[in-house]
Amino acid sequence: MAQLTIYVDENTRSRVEDAARAAGVSVSKWVKQQLEVALADRWPADYFNLFGSLADTDLPAPDELCFEQDTPRESL
Secondary structure, three states, X not given: OOOOOOOOOHHHHHHHHHHHHHHOOOHXXXXXXXXXXXXXXXXXXXXXXXXXXXXXXXXXXXXXXXXXXXXXXXXX
16 A cells, blocks of 8 residues: 655644544544545536536426325324
């Protein structure tokens, strides 16, 4: 596994160590977990560029739903 050196101020170092200790993991593992979350792909590339890109705006409205066909709710 590759190593990475970062430079942080004393307050940040202390907070990272406290967070790792609270999570019960090493500082390296805690930082790795945080980076994985921060770098995770949540949306495909250019996803938000799709909004407003549809040329045909004459989409039919869906039919009204019939609530008589709805599944009855369970009483709690």
